[in-house]
Amino acid sequence: MAQLSDDCFAFDGPLLPIDEAARLLATRLGVVEGCETVPLVEADGRILAGDLTAPLPLPPFTNSAVDGYAVRGVDLPTGSAERFLVTGRIQAGATTSTAVAPQEAVRIFTGAPMPDGADTVFMQEDVSLDGENQVILPPGLKRGANTRPAGEDIAAGQVVLHAGHRIRPQDVALMAALGFTGVEVRRRIRVAIFSTGNEIVAPGTKRGPAQLFDSNRFMLMTMLKRLGCEVADYGILHDEVESIASVLKRAAAEQDLVITSGGVSTGDADYVKTAVERVGTLVFWRIAIKPGRPVAMGVIEGTPFLGLPGNPVASFVTFAHVARNAIFALSGTRTKPPVTIPLRAAFSYRKKEGRREYVRASLRSAEDGAVEAVKFPREGAGLLSSLVETDGLVELGEKTVRVEPGQMVAFLPYSSLL
Numbered sequence: 001m002a003q004l005s006d007d008c009f010a011f012d013g014p015l016l017p018i019d020e021a022a023r024l025l026a027t028r029l030g031v032v033e034g035c036e037t038v039p040l041v042e043a044d045g046r047i048l049a050g051d052l053t054a055p056l057p058l059p060p061f062t063n064s065a066v067d068g069y070a071v072r073g074v075d076l077p078t079g080s081a082e083r084f085l086v087t088g089r090i091q092a093g094a095t096t097s098t099a100v101a102p103q104e105a106v107r108i109f110t111g112a113p114m115p116d117g118a119d120t121v122f123m124q125e126d127v128s129l130d131g132e133n134q135v136i137l138p139p140g141l142k143r144g145a146n147t148r149p150a151g152e153d154i155a156a157g158q159v160v161l162h163a164g165h166r167i168r169p170q171d172v173a174l175m176a177a178l179g180f181t182g183v184e185v186r187r188r189i190r191v192a193i194f195s196t197g198n199e200i201v202a203p204g205t206k207r208g209p210a211q212l213f214d215s216n217r218f219m220l221m222t223m224l225k226r227l228g229c230e231v232a233d234y235g236i237l238h239d240e241v242e243s244i245a246s247v248l249k250r251a252a253a254e255q256d257l258v259i260t261s262g263g264v265s266t267g268d269a270d271y272v273k274t275a276v277e278r279v280g281t282l283v284f285w286r287i288a289i290k291p292g293r294p295v296a297m298g299v300i301e302g303t304p305f306l307g308l309p310g311n312p313v314a315s316f317v318t319f320a321h322v323a324r325n326a327i328f329a330l331s332g333t334r335t336k337p338p339v340t341i342p343l344r345a346a347f348s349y350r351k352k353e354g355r356r357e358y359v360r361a362s363l364r365s366a367e368d369g370a371v372e373a374v375k376f377p378r379e380g381a382g383l384l385s386s387l388v389e390t391d392g393l394v395e396l397g398e399k400t401v402r403v404e405p406g407q408m409v410a411f412l413p414y415s416s417l418l
Contacts, residue, residue, distance in 0.1 A: 312382060
């Protein structure tokens with residue numbers, strides 16, 4: 001567990017640019033201690049604990065890249081086709097002591113080890129046979145063609161993956177090719193999450209006429225799991241400062257991070273704010289982002305606390321751009337901003353200078369074949385349909401004040417945010 005100082009999140013400046021918020025999280029949150037070794041099939045999405053070094057080269061031996069005939073490079077035909085004597089046959093997986101003499105060829109198959117002396121392979125479709133033991137090879141092939149030299153892909157001793165890397169399926173393939181059966185990764189970040197408010201009830205329970213089913217908690221839990229976190233659900237807490245403070249203190253002692261949504265503004269009915277201040281410290285980062293509003297950052301007995309906005313869209317966006325960075329920092333992975341896709345806007349929009357805005361949009365193909373972003377027709381940070389019925393977010397930078405149809409904009413698919 002990362003033990004933080006009470007003033008870890010202190011910030012007295014004006015509106016905080018989202019990139020600066022990400023930098024501050026990366027520098028002020030320490031890496032949670034603890035590692036474990038997992039089988040390769042369970043490594044996807046985990047964070048590599050240390051540099052991974054190749055114990056052998058890839059490929060480990062020089063082999064043929066095609067089905068064909070292996071020859072010596074010094075014997076390659078130049079002006080016209082030449083006849084070679086076929087003296088052997090090597091299949092993939094076979095060991096061989098076959099050597100190639102001048103004007104000789106060896107029948108070879110993809111992945112089979114090259115015979116001694118041979119360094120070039122003719123593809124079988126480029127040659128013609130003359131009886132059972134002779135092959136006619138055409139001129140023009142370059143020496144070394146159609147072979148895979150030992151270590152061509154990876155050299156022995158090379159660092160192939162660095163500590164902090166978030167493992168992907170292709171990384172698992174590489175580790176398997178190098179002979180690994182398991183890999184040391186950082187333990188999963190344990191995150192506590194709960195909802196507060198007398199106005200919300202759990203799905204499946206009886207809802208009063210002035211109550212809503214809790215949605216944010218379920219959205220945030222699934223987003224956390226997609227980032228590889230272990231989620232501890234503390235349920236729904238009533239609007240009672242003492243009980244909220246008690247749960248906050250217990251969650252901080254048991255988990256690595258505490259996240260809530262709503263109840264942390266400056267209003268009289270924001271009980272979470274009061275409860276956090278009772279058992280820890282709390283500051284508000286006025287992040288220059290829309291949708292969103294001040295994000296609460298705090299420390300409870302050394303454990304970080306993050307309070308997201310209550311509106312679902314604002315909660316989604318601030319999770320993707322704030323909480324995600326906090327989790328990466330705690331897990332020791334390198335934070336990379338999601339890569340935007342340039343495409344054409346099919347909408348008009350105006351915004352204030354000085355803040356970054358995220359416009360919910362769907363993609364469509366225009367008549368000329370170009371991909372366009374279509375803005376969701378309604379505004380409002382409380383519209384869950386605006387997240388469900390769109391494909392991602394159009395990111396409008398701080399200096400942008402206006403968008404017109406046909407203008408190129410930066411698009412973030414939802415898949416890039418998790």
